[in-house]
Amino acid sequence: MLLIPCPWCGPREDDEFTFGGEADIPRPTDPDALTDEEWADYLFMRDNRRGRHREQWCHTAGCRRWFIVERDTATNQILGASTYDASP
Amino acid sequence: MQFYSLPNLIRRGLRGHRDWTPAWRKAEPKPAYDVVIVGAGGHGLATAYYLAKLHGITNVAVLERGWLGGGNIGRNTAIVRSNYLWDASAHIYEFSLKLWEGLSQELNYNVMFSQRGLLNIAHSEQEMRDLARRVSANQLNGIDAELLSNDEMSKLVPILNTSPDTRYPVLGGTLQRRGGVARHDAVAWGYARAADALGVDIVENCEVTGIRTADGRVTSLETTRGEIRAGAVGLVVAGNASVLASMAGIRLPIQSHPLQALVTEPLKPIFDPVVMSSAVHVYVHQTDRGELVLGAGIDAPVSYDLNGNFRIIEHVLAAVCELFPIFSRVRMLRQWAGTVDVCPDASPIISGTPIKGLFMNCGWGTGGFKATPGSGWVFAHTLAHQEPHPLNEPFALDRFTTGALIDEHGAAAVAH
Amino acid sequence: MSSPIPRRSPLGAIHSAETSPPAGRLIERPFLTHLNLRLDPHDAEALTAVRQIVGVQLPRTPNTTTVTDDLTVAWLGPDEWLLLDESHQSDALLVDLQAALTGHFASVVDTSAGQTVIRLSGPSTLDVLARGCALDLHPSVFPPGACAQTLLARAQALLIAVDDAPTIDITVRRSFAPYVAAWLEDSGRDFGFRFPTSDTA
Amino acid sequence: MSQPFRLNRGGRIDRHAPLQFTFDGRPIDAYNGDTVASGLLANGVTLVGRSFKYHRPRGIVSAGAEDPNAFVQLGHGARTLPNRLATVTPATPGLKVRHVNAWPSLEYDVMSAFGLVAPFIPAGFYYKTLMWPRRFWPLYEHFLRHAAGLGHAPDAPDPDRYDHVHAHCDVLVVGAGPAGLAAAHAAAHTGARVILADEQAEPGGILLSTCEHVDDQPGPNWADATVAKLSAAPNVTLLPNTTAFGLYESNLVLLAERLITDQPDHAGSEHGARIWRVLPKQIVLATGAHERPLLFGNNDRPGVMLAGAISTYVNRYAVAPGSRAVLFTNNDSAYRTALDLTDAGIPVAAIADVRSDPDGDLPSEARAQGIPVYPGAVVRHAHGGRRVAAAELCSLDGDPLGTVECDLLGVSGGFAPALHLHAQARGPSQWDPTLAAFAPKPGHGIHPAGAVAGELELAATLRQGTQAGATAAAAAGYSNGNEVEAPGANDSTQAPIQPYWLPPGNLARAKPQFVDLHEDVTLDDLRLSLREGYESIEHVKRYTTLGMGPDQGKLANPLATGVIAQLLGRDPASVGTPRHRPAYSPVSLGAIAGRHIGPLADPVRVTPMQEWHQVAGARFENVGQWRRAWYYPQPGESMHDAVARECLAVRRRVGILDYSTLGKIEVTGPDAGEFLDRVYTNAWKRLRPGRCRYGLMLGEDGMIFDDGVTARLDDQRYLMFTSTANAAPVLAWLEQWLQTEWPDLRVYLTSVSEHWSNIALAGPRSRDVLAAAGTDIRLARQDFPFMTFREGHVAGVPARVFRISFSGELSYEINVPADRARHVWEALVDAGRPLGITPYGTETMHVLRAEKGFIIVGQETDGSVTPNDVGLGRLISRRKDFLGKRSLSRPDSVRPDRKQLVGLLTDDPAQVLPEGGHVVDAPGPRRPLPMRGHVTSSYFSPVLGRSIALAMVAGGRATLGERLHVATLHDDRWLPVRSCNPVFYDPQGARQHV
């Protein structure tokens, strides 16, 4: 069980949250301009890092905000959290 | 290789079992091999075995960072079946199931493959439709599959709560009689022993830390026991696939998640078949030792951490007690987790890569134990010929570019 | 401008029944006006407009409420609030707010019929809730005036600490109300909590 | 005397509360305060079970949760409890205790024949044999299965309930021995919130077993006084009978509280157990240590016990576990047992001490009492069958020192800290050479104190406990803990232990020597395992099953580490122990499931019309958590009849459907239209207020994710309908894009699914019904055309009415606030009665939409279907980007032979195709047979008087009219069909426009 630090509500148990996968995968501004390979890279390829991992979480059962958590995926230690606009 | 048999057991028993020799040598790594397999899990060891046995390639090393068989093969719920929906999956899993049927004899190691039958439960009309669709596809693919009513389910597993007013009513289900379970550790040990006997070096406590390439071709591996040159490299590291691939600059469509399982204390026999319910993420069977082995769905977040997750266990056991009311007073003995490598379409990747000589076998996620023999067989073929066997051709990495996914989430739903 | 048509709360007749003290009370508070308010917290003008209508500031501290005689405003998110109005002037409040916020990027949505409030009060309140709520509701952490959206057993709920009886108001979605009520009844049984009737007819 | 081995003084039992339980039917007299084990011992019952593999006779080894042998079955029927430890089960009146794993009786167990062939069935024998003939495996397996297992599962559902509590505290103290009590006391003093849990019924730990004094009073008295103080403190929760069984990440600790009702024969429906889910700020671990057994021949004979357990039985339970004892030790603590025995009048015939010169306080005292001490001596072999009869002593060099008669053989190989919880969370440990065991490294969120920290002296333990309590409280923010003074005790000194693992020289040949008593793992098994290359401790475990029993090797693993290290000539630290995992002691599945079973298994969600449906006789269908009316059979009607009647009613007159479960999201803000443009395949900005449009939502992979109608309420507000199952996922999906990718879009999303109930009126007379129910909305076709919506009142209730249709008929979807929906529903039914209004359920809805070729997401689609595949390519806008668009031009998405939606008509109009059945070009016996696709929906259409089906068929649209075949599922038949346009009824769509 992870305690996820919601930037607004504070640490809460993980079943209040939805995991949203790796952060920092911006949607391409012009998908039509991409090759199939580039599109596949955006769509499917992931770093899936063992260690420091920036990821998206949503406090689904709470404030419904999406935010970013940094976590060590080898130990599940939470290293920090930040909001999308950085000003909660 | 010392032959395992009852007479030999008795003969050596009379001498106090003093002259048994190691099942596999503790090999020291040589500077170079024709083929290096990374990962001494079931798939890696099977690959090495078939390379040596069927393709005559014996200058092979299997490198394992820890003790062999300590990855997912050592922590899975051991369910074996072949009733997959899509043709490509059905063919490779059925091929694998046929290998299972002679595996103990092939390896001269009793892997206790037990075809006790496998049931999938449908709890809703849509699930019933999905199961019917799968049974129909299985039958036309030559895979044994039966669609069962609630009554028939109840006859096969009388302790299943099939009354209509439970929270998860059992509307019906499917049966694959040839499905079952095997003794998971024995599979790793059996392949290791058989591969070793054919000359394969199994190098434990040897972690791969880097992959070297030159001119777009893999040349050697950096390991905690020195550099090892390789003609070809097969990465078969399950949950760690992305980590290894990244050493070669390759990104994979894989996310690693913890998957939980648990066993109860041993009990006298209660029921025979394996029972699975994908809607409530439960699968359960009773082992030959008498414990109930229970599995769950994956933890949502990506993680390589092997600690158990109690919440998942709570959910699973609530569903289990609802489906099997008499289990309520049985006790959980131990729970653990593995790291599973999940592809977006819940199908594996058995494929070459943009780097010549570097091959991947991963993405088996929550369901690769059953594929161990088949996967090793086709991967050995792929490594030996430097091109895929028709059975694994659909499982190439480029399907994520073309979009030709083999989506086993949908109607097949059940992952194990 | 209340409608002549009788309303039905998700827990039906249960709401009128009470258990005798001291064990505690478990009642439904049906038919409050629930308004979901969204606006940009940086829009000072909009904030003022709202305050003029509801009489209090919108709480800006996460997980807190502001309260007037018959209105509670609960923080739901950095740009989201729930207005719980007991005055039965639902339409008026909705219309006034919508009018006041015209021209602002804001939304006021009536969710009154979609949720209900279950009030739990008495010395064992926190013991009952601890059976299904993972939050630390100890008064040192969750004093009167605090609120939190969280899970209660397997339902989402908004908890509001009302007073130090303690009294906790639990706002749940309509279709989850029977489950939550049954769950509270089961958990509260050991503490004497009971809905005396359950004729939801 | 009924309890021949009951001492006539002392003990914590209540001699005024006698009770009787039975063991295998035999009455056993005992007292309140006894465990089943102490009761059995008091009555001279020493044979309590048979071992797992060889079915050897086994007795009680310990007095606690670490026992490898004392597994029994409690009670019978639905309330039976398999595999419970006699050593921790309180004796209660009438309790029925039975042995496990022996047949026909404990004394004469046919399976003990396994003992005869033991030499041929060593660890892992089954891997080497039972392979031929191949087809015999099921037979072998049947035999193995029946030989294995322990107790029996209950034969009926569990009548008990189980409680769950979430708890928070500043300091959780696990273990209420001297260390834990002192820690709790110090922490509580600071005002911190403290929880103190101990698995035993009585707090006190080792103090209850020994004769030591604390603060100048007998240990038990001090424990009682401290407990009294703690229970009076408002900030302390005391939990006896509560085992901490798991320590997870985030410092989540799971406790299982055994309630008094956790007895097989209790009546009523009280809780059987309570699970505490504790999130403490700090943890003090004071779980003590487990005594280590020693190796010698027949070291498993009943009567061979841990020395500390002997003290416990004597001092705590006033039971003499034997009448003449021999002790075998490598440390001082067994001398304490010798003195306890002597005190109780039980002669100690010999103490064999591995150490050449035992000369501490305790050994000296024992010698002074005249107990024969053999230095440098070991037990080589235990004689006796169902009970130990004598111990054969010899020197470390193997020289015989004589055989000493005894019926009790106490062993002590030192103490291994019970660091299980710490280790479960991967807390670091280190090899402590003075203990010859692993001890936890502090830090890592826990404060170890007492024996678990390797501290074996009482005075130091009390100081350490006090310190740990204060430190933990300080770390949680309560800093005045240092004011508490540690309780005092006599400082005694113990001589160091001399590790004794592998019996030297020839001694190791004595057979059999059990390392793991539960799993029947012998020294020879370990040897074999290492010899065969299974060398890693984890390999040894898996190959021999070391530590895999219900006791999880609490006694065996610490011993095995040393033995293996010595066999391999390695440092024990490098050998390690098998990984610790929850549960420390097993926990019942029902307790873990808690309340989430039966009626509270999972929320059942119903609409405001639920009771009306029930009264109307509806049958229900589960759709996710929702329970929806499926069809409304009238007396004597089959499902088929009812659905046919409902279908025709809609097509000919009018039907009414409760469609409240649909998801509804208000999309508000200046950029709402732009937002919809990005998430739907078609265009929205130009939709005029008051109008509705059907939309398709794709995943970024281009596959259909959801569909539904969205209406434009006004300039800046849209109302989106989602499918029932996707209500929550769609909202989450939209929020994710809005918040993470397009924060610049000024859009707010609010779910109104539950506020608005949705009542669908469908059929040619629906307009008349709506008018008759009373509405201020003008209903004439030109005033309120198809695909528009109006706001107004229906039956006096404010309503949003949508002229949309999922049946292809004239239809109104009437949204009203849920608190008045039932009123509106009844008003419509009343108004419609003269017109023959018919309530219909989801099944009829499915038939009607299938007649029109409308898809259901999740039935026609399965996550691999594009809009084009289901013939909705026209909904794909070319002029804008939207989620998933790029994926539609990938090579595989444009293959001409993709599966496409078609209709199928059977040659035999009465034949309804099996849903899920596969479509082939030509039937044949060949397997695998190439498949073209499958039937997604199949019904008998009453209005058409024939069967219809929808199917996904490869390249289907190009081949309409083709002859195909569908396989049946059960009887190997082939049903000939023709493909056709998937719209079977009213293909022009005229009826919905009227």
Ligand SMILES: Cc1cc2nc3c(=O)[nH]c(=O)nc-3n(C[C@H](O)[C@H](O)[C@H](O)COP(=O)(O)OP(=O)(O)OC[C@H]3O[C@@H](n4cnc5c(N)ncnc54)[C@H](O)[C@@H]3O)c2cc1C
């Ligand atoms: C709880 C659980 C239940 C499951 N249940 C089932 C089931 O019922 N049926 C089924 O079919 N499947 C099941 N699976 C899935 C199945 O276990 C896996 O798909 C399969 O075992 C993976 O293949 P493997 O055995 O080769 O992997 P592994 O055994 O994980 O082998 C990979 C090896 O690579 C090694 N490695 C990793 N990194 C390095 C490195 N850098 N250098 C050297 N070596 C490295 C690892 O140590 C490991 O030994 C389950 C999995 C889990 C976790």
Ligand SMILES: NC(=O)c1ccc[n+]([C@@H]2O[C@H](COP(=O)([O-])OP(=O)(O)OC[C@H]3O[C@@H](n4cnc5c(N)ncnc54)[C@H](O)[C@@H]3O)[C@@H](O)[C@H]2O)c1
């Ligand atoms: N060599 C020796 O003579 C020797 C050996 C061992 C202990 N001792 C003496 O005993 C003292 C030990 O005191 P202590 O307080 O450390 O240990 P203790 O054994 O007195 O107390 C430990 C307590 O923890 C409980 N416990 C263990 N695991 C638990 C779990 N998972 N959940 C709940 N409860 C659990 C046990 O029931 C027990 O009551 C030593 O300091 C010493 O004085 C002496």
Ligand SMILES: Cc1cc2nc3c(=O)[nH]c(=O)nc-3n(C[C@H](O)[C@H](O)[C@H](O)COP(=O)(O)O)c2cc1C
């Ligand atoms: C099919 C299966 C059966 C198991 N049965 C037992 C068992 O009877 N007793 C036991 O202690 N562990 C059992 N285990 C769990 C293992 O002890 C171990 O926890 C698991 O393989 C994961 O390894 P780890 O705990 O060392 O990480 C079983 C595991 C599997 C996969």
Ligand SMILES: [Zn+2]
């Ligand atoms: Zn939050």
